[in-house]
Amino acid sequence: MRATLPAVSDLKEWYRLHQREILEDYFTFLKFPSLSTDPAYKLSVRETALWLKEFLQKCGLCAELWETTGHPVVFASLLHAGPDRPTLLFYAHYDVQPVDPIGEWHSDPFDPVLKEGKVYARGASDNKGQCFYTLCAIRAYLELMKESAVNIKVFIEGEEEIGSLGTAGILASKEKELKSDYLFLLDFGISNAHSPAVMMGMRGLLSLEVTVQNSAIDLHSGVHGGMALNPNHALLSALSKMWTESGRIAIPGFFDDVALPAQEELDRYDLSFDPVSYKNKFGIKACIPTPGASLLESNWFYPSLDVNGMYGGYCGEGFKTVIPAKARAKISCRLVPHQDPHKIAEALTAFLKNHLSENLHVEIKILQQHASYRAAWDTNVVKISKEAYEEVFSKECRYLLCGATVPLVPKLAFYSGGEAALIGVALDSDDMHAPNEHFDLERFEKGFLVIGRILISCSSFS
Amino acid sequence: MRATLPAVSDLKEWYRLHQREILEDYFTFLKFPSLSTDPAYKLSVRETALWLKEFLQKCGLCAELWETTGHPVVFASLLHAGPDRPTLLFYAHYDVQPVDPIGEWHSDPFDPVLKEGKVYARGASDNKGQCFYTLCAIRAYLELMKESAVNIKVFIEGEEEIGSLGTAGILASKEKELKSDYLFLLDFGISNAHSPAVMMGMRGLLSLEVTVQNSAIDLHSGVHGGMALNPNHALLSALSKMWTESGRIAIPGFFDDVALPAQEELDRYDLSFDPVSYKNKFGIKACIPTPGASLLESNWFYPSLDVNGMYGGYCGEGFKTVIPAKARAKISCRLVPHQDPHKIAEALTAFLKNHLSENLHVEIKILQQHASYRAAWDTNVVKISKEAYEEVFSKECRYLLCGATVPLVPKLAFYSGGEAALIGVALDSDDMHAPNEHFDLERFEKGFLVIGRILISCSSFS
Numbered sequence: 030m031r032a033t034l035p036a037v038s039d040l041k042e043w044y045r046l047h048q049r050e051i052l053e054d055y056f057t058f059l060k061f062p063s064l065s066t067d068p069a070y071k072l073s074v075r076e077t078a079l080w081l082k083e084f085l086q087k088c089g090l091c092a093e094l095w096e097t098t099g100h101p102v103v104f105a106s107l108l109h110a111g112p113d114r115p116t117l118l119f120y121a122h123y124d125v126q127p128v129d130p131i132g133e134w135h136s137d138p139f140d141p142v143l144k145e146g147k148v149y150a151r152g153a154s155d156n157k158g159q160c161f162y163t164l165c166a167i168r169a170y171l172e173l174m175k176e177s178a179v180n181i182k183v184f185i186e187g188e189e190e191i192g193s194l195g196t197a198g199i200l201a202s203k204e205k206e207l208k209s210d211y212l213f214l215l216d217f218g219i220s221n222a223h224s225p226a227v228m229m230g231m232r233g234l235l236s237l238e239v240t241v242q243n244s245a246i247d248l249h250s251g252v253h254g255g256m257a258l259n260p261n262h263a264l265l266s267a268l269s270k271m272w273t274e275s276g277r278i279a280i281p282g283f284f285d286d287v288a289l290p291a292q293e294e295l296d297r298y299d300l301s302f303d304p305v306s307y308k309n310k311f312g313i314k315a316c317i318p319t320p321g322a323s324l325l326e327s328n329w330f331y332p333s334l335d336v337n338g339m340y341g342g343y344c345g346e347g348f349k350t351v352i353p354a355k356a357r358a359k360i361s362c363r364l365v366p367h368q369d370p371h372k373i374a375e376a377l378t379a380f381l382k383n384h385l386s387e388n389l390h391v392e393i394k395i396l397q398q399h400a401s402y403r404a405a406w407d408t409n410v411v412k413i414s415k416e417a418y419e420e421v422f423s424k425e426c427r428y429l430l431c432g433a434t435v436p437l438v439p440k441l442a443f444y445s446g447g448e449a450a451l452i453g454v455a456l457d458s459d460d461m462h463a464p465n466e467h468f469d470l471e472r473f474e475k476g477f478l479v480i481g482r483i484l485i486s487c488s489s490f491s
Numbered sequence: 492m493r494a495t496l497p498a499v500s501d502l503k504e505w506y507r508l509h510q511r512e513i514l515e516d517y518f519t520f521l522k523f524p525s526l527s528t529d530p531a532y533k534l535s536v537r538e539t540a541l542w543l544k545e546f547l548q549k550c551g552l553c554a555e556l557w558e559t560t561g562h563p564v565v566f567a568s569l570l571h572a573g574p575d576r577p578t579l580l581f582y583a584h585y586d587v588q589p590v591d592p593i594g595e596w597h598s599d600p601f602d603p604v605l606k607e608g609k610v611y612a613r614g615a616s617d618n619k620g621q622c623f624y625t626l627c628a629i630r631a632y633l634e635l636m637k638e639s640a641v642n643i644k645v646f647i648e649g650e651e652e653i654g655s656l657g658t659a660g661i662l663a664s665k666e667k668e669l670k671s672d673y674l675f676l677l678d679f680g681i682s683n684a685h686s687p688a689v690m691m692g693m694r695g696l697l698s699l700e701v702t703v704q705n706s707a708i709d710l711h712s713g714v715h716g717g718m719a720l721n722p723n724h725a726l727l728s729a730l731s732k733m734w735t736e737s738g739r740i741a742i743p744g745f746f747d748d749v750a751l752p753a754q755e756e757l758d759r760y761d762l763s764f765d766p767v768s769y770k771n772k773f774g775i776k777a778c779i780p781t782p783g784a785s786l787l788e789s790n791w792f793y794p795s796l797d798v799n800g801m802y803g804g805y806c807g808e809g810f811k812t813v814i815p816a817k818a819r820a821k822i823s824c825r826l827v828p829h830q831d832p833h834k835i836a837e838a839l840t841a842f843l844k845n846h847l848s849e850n851l852h853v854e855i856k857i858l859q860q861h862a863s864y865r866a867a868w869d870t871n872v873v874k875i876s877k878e879a880y881e882e883v884f885s886k887e888c889r890y891l892l893c894g895a896t897v898p899l900v901p902k903l904a905f906y907s908g909g910e911a912a913l914i915g916v917a918l919d920s921d922d923m924h925a926p927n928e929h930f931d932l933e934r935f936e937k938g939f940l941v942i943g944r945i946l947i948s949c950s951s952f953s
Contacts, residue, residue: 066809127811130709191809232713236810245774247592247925251694251895254795254825256769256786258777261798262734269731272724307718312707315720315850324718333716336723337813342800343821347528347653348698348858349589350823350895351799351924359805361812363716388777396810433713433812462813463709 034488035173037420040481043169044474052143052470054084055161058123059141059150065100065124065191074100074187077123081164081185088168090183095203099195100124100187104206107171108180115487116180118209118445119167119480120437121160121216122189125152126462133464147467154459158468159215159476160185166480178488182209186437189216192236192397193436200437200444209447211410213483216435218455222472225418225479226299226427227411228451232332233364233401234434235374239264239381240357242390247342248352260356260389261341267384268336268358276317278334282376286367289330297406299427300325310458328432332373333363361397363432370398399436402451410448417482418452421475454479496950497635499882502943505631506936514605514932516546517623520585521603521612527562527586527653536562536649539585543626543647550630552645557665561657562586562649566668569633570642577949578642580671580907581629581942582899583622583678584651587614588924595926609929616921620930621677621938622647628942640950644671648899651678654698654859655898662899662906671909673872675945678897680917684934687880687941688761688889689873690913694794695826695863696896697836701726701843702819704852709804710814722818722851723803729846730798730820738779740796744838748829751792759868761889762787772920790894794835795825823859825894832860861898864913872910879944880914883937916941 044051061077064070078094078101085092085105092105103123108116128138128151136142141150152158164183171177184207186196200207217228241260248257273279289295302325308316318327327333341356343349362377364370374395385391404411418426431451442449454476460466506513523539526532540556540563547554547567554567565585570578590600590613598604603612614620626645633639646669648658662669679690703722710719735741751757764787770778780789789795803818805811824835840855847853866873880888893913904911916938922928 066807066811068808127805127807127809129805129807133708234713234812236812238810243776246595246922246927248773248775249895249919249924250795250797250799250823251696251825251893252919252923253773253790254797254823254894255781255784255789255793256778256894257773257775258779259797261801262738263777265727265798265801266731266734269728272728276724311710311715311719313710313719314705314852315725315848316718317720319717322717327717328715331717333712335712335716335721335812335814336727336804337712337811338804338806338815339723339727339818340800340802340806342798343589343591344800344802344806344819345528345589345591346530347589348700348821348823349528349799349924350696350698350797352797353800356801357806359810361712361716361810363713386777390776431713432716432718433711457711457714460708461714462711462811465708 034485037478037482039173040169040478043173044477051165055148056141058157058161059152060139062139063124063187064127065188066127074124078103078187081123084164085183088164089171090181095199097195097199102187102196102199103185105183106181107177110177110180114179115211115490116182116209117484117487118182118184118207118212118447119163120184120212120214120441121163122156122186123160124187124190125157126155126190130464135465146471147469149465149467151466153466154455154468155461155466156189156216158473159453159455162473162476163215163480166477166484170481170484174488179484184441189435189437192399196437197440200440204444207441207444209445211487212442212445212447212449214435214438214449214451215453217431217451217453218457220429222456223422224424224427225422226429227414227418228429228431229406230403231401231431231438231451232434233368233370234361234397234399234436235364235370236359236361236397237374237377238357238359238394238396240355240392241385242355244354247354250350250352253352257352258389259352261353263385263389264341264356264358267381268339270384271334271380275320277320280376280380283332283373286369287332287365288367297428299429329430330365332365332368335361337361363434364401366401366403368401370400374398397436399434400439402439402442404449404451408448410450413483413486414450414452417479417486420482421478496947499940499944501635502631502940505635506939513627517610518603520619520623521614522601524601525586525649526589527650528589536586540565540649543585546626547645550626551633552643557661559657559661564649564658564661565647567645568643569639572639572642576641577673577952578644578671579946579949580644580646580669580674580909581625582646582674582676582903583625584618584648585622586649586652587619588617588652592926597927608933609931611927611929613928615928616917616930617923617928618651618678620935621915621917624935624938625677625942628939628946632943632946636950641946646903651897651899654861658899659902662902666906669903669906671907673949674904674907674909674911676897676900676911676913677915679893679913679915680919682891684918685884686886686889687884688891689876689880690891690893691868692865693863693893693896693900693913695830695832696823696859696861696898697826697832698821698823698859699836699839700819700821700856700858702817702854703847704817706816709816712812712814715814719814720851721814723815725847725851726803726818726820729843730801732846733796733842737782739782742838742842745794745835748831749794749827750829759890761891791892792827794827794830797823799823825896826863828863828865830863832862836860859898861896862901864901864904866911866913870910872912875945875948876912876914879941879948882944883940
């Protein structure tokens with residue numbers, strides 16, 4: 030082991046020397062269309078995993094693929110430091126969101142483009158960008174240290190965007206491999222480019238798909254209009270009843286278990302939020318927070334309900350006078366602590382069935398059920414993360430919550446058995462899940478430095 | 492002129508001798524993807540028109556294309572019989588409906604397949620099938636007669652499925668060419684394969700598209716859920732208000748001008764209709780007729796309102812947790828006599844705007860506005876058609892109405908100045924506008940015989 034540990038300035042120097050190589054590898058990573066939701070891309074997803082495995086091996090870790098019923102996990106470890114030294118587990122994901130509406134991209138989502146310091150590609154931020162600066166930081170740390178003073182484990186899944194069903198299924202059998210002191214979950218962000226933050230929790234997710242069918246085939250709306258019930262009408266009528274006239278969620282029991290944080294906890298969060306700049310940033314015209322809550326409180330402390338997709342009939346250019354056989358909607362809820370995803374799924378299913386005619390064929394498929402998560406306050410891992418952020422950003426680190434969901438977090442925290450920190454440098458304005466997703470290289474470097482600084486901090490533990 | 496006119500048996504013999512050639516040409520016609528609604532097929536539409544023009548020339552008519560702001564009209568005429576003889580104008584269309592959902596076709600919609608006496612292809616029935624047996628009948632008549640005893644005009648448009656906007660625009664300038672004594676509109680049908688019928692009218696059509704936008708880009712439903720208004724919610728809420736809880740159309744003023752036919756008129760229609768066999772035929776589970784009306788009365792005598800397409804957010808495989816920037820619906824009304832399409836368009840537009848938040852960007856595009864049509868009773872043209880049907884089918888001809896719309900009918904009837912008959916041998920079960928559209932060759936031949944018999948009847952007029 031080196032007598033003196035490297036400093037952040039050493040990490041910066043390493044980054045400067047390897048900048049070109051980092052960018053090349055990052056672009057290679059982004060070029061894989063690792064779309065986990067679409068079965069047509071199954072092979073591409075695996076190729077991405079194999080590339081990552083090789084990359085981790087080149088960094089000096091032992092890497093392997095863990096097969097699941099879905100897409101494989103890339104797991105890598107370097108345990109030379111020995112059982113007396115701290116073990117760090119880093120989590121990220123290599124799968125990405127679909128790219129549609131494809132017409133709104135200014136460049137090919139899988140042919141990354143560097144423009145004015147920003148990399149444009151699907152996954153540039155979520156989560157290939159965050160994943161890759163983490164791997165680069167591990168590599169830099171290992172090269173600067175010569176010999177690692179901590180045990181390092183890396184867990185990169187390929188199912189984050191589709192609910193981690195297969196991945197969750199293998200965790201129990203990998204408990205030994207996952208065991209760690211500190212779990213760093215690299216799929217989170219900060220509220221603006223200059224203000225570092227540790228996230229203390231996230232909302233859960235319930236998603237389902239409802240299909241309503243009346244006729245066996247699509248019908249001509251002239252020949253059948255006024256006779257056959259239109260499943261579009263049945264579906265939109267049922268969906269519209271999910272909210273009251275004033276926009277409050279009307280599913281019976283939906284809010285039963287929602288409890289607001291105690292004042293003491295509330296006081297620790299950075300609740301500063303400017304609705305005007307928020308609306309300007311995304312070109313949003315209308316907001317509809319939970320009654321009685323500010324926009325940010327609504328997103329952090331309350332559940333939400335969204336129709337993420339609805340379709341029935343002719344959706345192309347021009348017109349087609351059709352009464353479709355089927356109409357379908359994709360619906361999701363974000364859940365807060367104490368809300369049981371299974372209980373909410375039952376309430377929502379019962380509500381929809383109740384409002385859809387018994388005469389129609391109704392199919393409701395529950396797709397994802399993930400609980401929310403809260404990290405413990407005042408742990409070592411939060412302290413280390415906070416210090417790393419503050420050194421790299423030269424600014425006080427805040428505490429935030431995340432309105433979104435990383436499905437595996439509660440389960441991975443459980444099986445690792447370690448203290449968990451929800452970190453990262455993503456921004457809402459990275460257009461994750463939207464056309465023209467991007468990530469700027471300045472933040473990429475900062476993320477790299479934060480992870481490097483965390484590794485160095487842990488190395489100093491006696 | 493022949494001393495004796497040919498009989499239906501002569502037509503049958505001619506058909507038998509030319510059967511193979513007819514089928515070959517019919518298949519060639521069906522192979523053109525003449526999708527009028529999709530700009531990508533503009534050239535294919537024109538190629539179809541050029542093929543028809545050539546076919547009509549081979550039959551001995553003078554044929555030409557009439558350019559419009561949309562797709563061209565194929566017009567052909569043979570006026571050798573002279574001004575003292577009757578002039579017959581035949582109307583059909585060569586454009587077809589879109590083919591989606593393409594996955595539900597059992598064969599390529601533009602590669603016709605003959606299976607158990609039925610031809611499967613887009614347009615097999617609507618309207619290439621009906622158009623083509625008409626052209627074959629004209630050819631047979633001319634060959635059997637040696638010299639035509641009537642003047643023949645043929646008008647085949649390429650915009651029926653998209654509202655005939657360009658076609659309607661040239662009618663006034665073609666008044667002289669369109670002038671005729673009898674107008675046969677070949678885009679109608681019968682209620683079952685063995686019962687001939689003349690249609691005495693059709694409903695009108697109003698169609699529009701409403702787009703609701705909130706944010707400039709698609710938003711992540713975790714990051715923004717509970718803050719940004721989801722345009723899917725705004726749209727489905729507004730659409731759901733178009734009906735009362737019991738399913739009656741709730742647009743103010745919608746029914747104001749609706750008047751039921753007098754009892755005398757009602758008595759002449761064949762109102763026999765079996766709801767059970769109707770539902771079985773199309774696999775329909777639920778019907779929702781206008782309150783107080785039977786299914787058939789609802790389709791014939793009352794206006795209807797349908798959401799023909801709605802979509803917003805992710806509609807593909809799997810899931811995408813998105814709050815879409817935009818949501819859109821395609822809506823149409825079928826209108827009855829005395830309802831003014833412009834007045835209903837205004838009422839519907841005002842209703843939707845009224846129920847969509849002023850804070851959202853709302854765009855409403857009126858696409859089609861066509862009045863309904865009623866033919867006169869007891870005209871020569873209805874009498875000739877009825878007799879032709881009865882001879883060919885050996886069964887009494889009924890009087891029906893059509894719930895669907897052929898947009899050009901009222902305008903073409905006006906400019907031709909002649910008596911109009913809405914005829915054809917299509918069936919609702921031909922799956923027009925749906926996957927696996929088909930037409931059976933037995934009915935194709937009957938249609939051919941009906942048109943041939945009509946031509947012969949008119950030739951006997953002194």
